[in-house]
Amino acid sequence: MEKLDWLAANRDLWNSRVKGHMNSDFYAQEAFEKGACSLKQPELALLGDVRGKEILHLQCHFGQDTLSLQRRGAQCTGLDFSNEAIEAARVLNAKLGLGAEFVCEEVYKAAEAVMGKPFDAVFTSYGTLGWLPDVGRWAEQVAACLKPGGELVYVDFHPFLWTLNSSGSEFAFDYFNREAIVETSDQSYASTEQKQAVEVGWNHPVSEIQQALIDSGLQLEKVQEFDYSPYNCLANLVEEEPGVYRWSQHGNRFPMLLAVRARKR
Ligand SMILES: C[S@@+](CC[C@H](N)C(=O)[O-])C[C@H]1O[C@@H](n2cnc3c(N)ncnc32)[C@H](O)[C@@H]1O
Structure with a gap:
């Protein structure tokens, strides 16, 4: 599939999701507007104290995580290729008076979109690299957007998870990046x-992600795997403890999240 096709198809898909997501129980928009933080423990622990830091949030969707970081004292720029999502994020930012910035652009043009401004941190989480064909190009953009000494915080579903079908009942996809997976x-x-x-x-x-970061000049500082999902976002997950979702047939036997902190030398 040509580049323009996948980009246009995915943008179209994500544009069509924004309104529904803002109205969903999953995103709990009312609670968010009243002050609830949308960030989860794995990324909060890796990010640490963000006060005073300039943070670029890649694939920010309609901005809840970006604005949660802003509320914690960071100065944030959220980037997403969905014009509907960025429009909604800007409205929310203005409504809550939070002073973040939002840029509508695809990830592979991030450095250009922020006009070469270097950040203290780049953050991206939950539903990110699976939308991109080439992790090397992503890592180059991350490195280009960081100051020397700046850090990437990446937290996402574990690549192993995407070998399974949506209910986790059987293996359905290659672990390796062999070809585009096209679904309706x-x-x-x-x-x-x-x-x-x-x-x-x-x-x-996992090796492709880590190697791409190493090749782009980032030093891996922390690599973690978690045996749960903090989101109830796959069919038949059970909340075993507050905020700990798993398939009961698998228990805690395999990783569900991968988290990495890497620093630009
Ligand atoms: C699952 S969301 C991730 C954000 C966050 N976890 C959340 O739930 O708010 C995925 C986001 O990636 C964005 N996205 C997908 N492909 C992209 C690309 N090539 N460039 C920029 N944004 C992209 C989508 O528009 C969507 O907002």
């Missing part, structure tokens, strides 16, 4: 309010 969906992990749309994704093994 009419609902998302958060909402049934979505038009029928094509989605194009890629699986990226």
